[in-house]
Amino acid sequence: MRLKKNIAISETGFIFNPSTGDSFTLNPIGIEILSFIENEKKYEEISDAILEKYDVDTITFEKNYYDFIQMLKNNHLLENE
Amino acid sequence: MVKPKYTIAVTGLNNTDNPGPGVPVIRGLRESDTFDVRIIGLAYENLEPGIYMPNTADKIYQIPYPSAGGEAFIKKIEYIHSCEKLDCIIPNFDAELYTFMKNEKKLAQMGIKTFLPSIKQFEERHKANLPSFGKKYNINVPKSIAVTNISDLSNINDKFDFPVLVKGKFYDAYIVYNLEQLQYNFNKIASKWGVPVIIQEYIQGTEVNVVALGDGKGNTIGAVPMRKQYITDKGKAWGGITLDDEKMLEITRNLIKKTRWRGGMELEMIKTEDNKYFMIEINPRIPAWVYLANGAGQNLPEALVNLAMGINVEPYKTYKTGIMFIRYSYDLIGNISQFEKLNINGEL
Known part of the structure; x- marks a missing residue:
């Protein structure tokens, strides 16, 4: 899973898709997860890092993670695979 | 290098909530690197905001509506030319284009340059002819x-x-x-x-537009795609952003190549969820949001004038994406004497 090449993400969590003109804002955890995705980390690596750092259980994280990924897909931010 | 100074007449000074392209065209011309300008504003109505805007037109003339007949129209242009020695006219309304195209030779004999599509190009892209246009040029149309x-x-x-x-x-x-x-x-x-x-x-999707300039030989001199971000109840863009969309540029270049389009144009398309593009309109002139192209690095009004003057213009290769425009309303304060002068003398 990879972000589209031309997607611009600022340190503040502002995302701009120059193909569609859409822009989005991420909360801090969204920024963190997206930076893992940008660095091509696998789900297991992301999950381990988040579970270690935050007070969250596996099931809740998994559900929220895949919701977030679906949101990225729906907004055409991920490369088609 | 000494820049030439051109006297250029521009219509479409109605910077209202349904804006004409005149004022943004003038802004582009005033920012030209290759020439200086004296701007002659041509107004149909005496309350077109561009008449009263500072640093816009150097002189204003009222002109008759094209519906008053081509003869009255040309007579008025002849009069203005005798006073101002016009080098070029940029008409900006669909409804007046036909009169200008029909009189292109007459204007040229007077020494006034234009850079307009041919009547054939103008007619075949008409909304009523869109289905046959799409078929002829292999473009998806609703x-x-x-x-x-x-x-x-x-x-x-x-x-x-x-x-x-x-x-x-x-x-x-x-x-x-x-x-x-x-x-x-x-x-x-x-x-x-x-x-x-x-x-x-009705095609469901996102409305996207391109402003472009063709040189009449099949080359695209400039093209900038945009998405409307804020649309008024009249369907006009009140805000927009430049896009990185190679497919839109490809459609534009292809269309200009096949039609050998001469002059400014605006392509209005719908982009569907499954990334198909449907052409819904082709406007045969520069659109009112053309100043966004200037902001993105392509001064299309300047390029159009240079083409009209017979100067070789290198096509723009790039533009900046993520450049936005937002319109605003602003109250200009004027004096009744300006209004009086325009009403009585037909010029200001």
Whole structure:
């Protein structure tokens, strides 16, 4: 899973898709997860890092993670695979 | 290098909530690196905001509507030319283009340059001719028909599913959801803009536009795609952003190449969820949002004037994406004496 090449993400969590003109804002955890995705980390690596750092259980994280990924897909931010 | 100074007449000074392209065209011309300008504003109405805006036109002349007849129109241009020695005219309204195109040679004999599409190019891209245009140039267009009589609408259900778009031949477009709304809007548009009225399939998607300039030999001198971010109740862009969309540029370059388009143009398209593009309109002139192209690095009004003057213009290769424009309203304070002068003398 990879972000589209031309997607611009600022340190503040502002995302701009120059193909569609859409822009989005991420909360801090969204920024963190997206930076893992940008660095091509696998789900297991992301999950381990988040579970270690935050007070969250596996099931809740998994559900929220895949919701977030679906949101990225729906907004055409991920490369088609 | 000493820059030449051109006297350029520009129409479309109606910077209202349904803005003409005159003021942004003038802004582009004033920012030209290759020439200086004296701007002659040509106004149809005496309350067009561009008449009174500072640093816009150096001189204003009122001109008769094209509907008053080509002769009256040309006579007035001749008079203005005798006073100002015009080098070039940039007409900015669809409704006046025909008069300018028809009189292109006459204007050229007077020494006034224009850079307009041919009458054939103008006619074939007309809204009423869009289906055959799409077929000829292999472009996706929504299904549409041109209707001249309201009685022809009674069997519309056989041809279209609601909602449909109902459009005037020059301006105005409404989405309608049933036959009653269709008939009501048909009458409204027909009484304002005449017939035919165009009934068009409604394509769900995002409206995206391109401003472009063709050199008349098949080359695209510049092109910038944009998405409207804020649309007024008249369907006009009140805010927009430049896009990185190679497909839109490819469609534009291809169209300009095949039609050998001469002059400015605006392509209006719908991009669907599955990334298909449908051409919904081709406007044969520079659009009112052209200053966004300047902001993105392409001064298309400047390039158009240079082409009109017979100067070789290198095509723009790039533009910046993520450049936005936002319109605003602003109260200009004037004096009744300005209004009086324009009303009495026809110039200001």
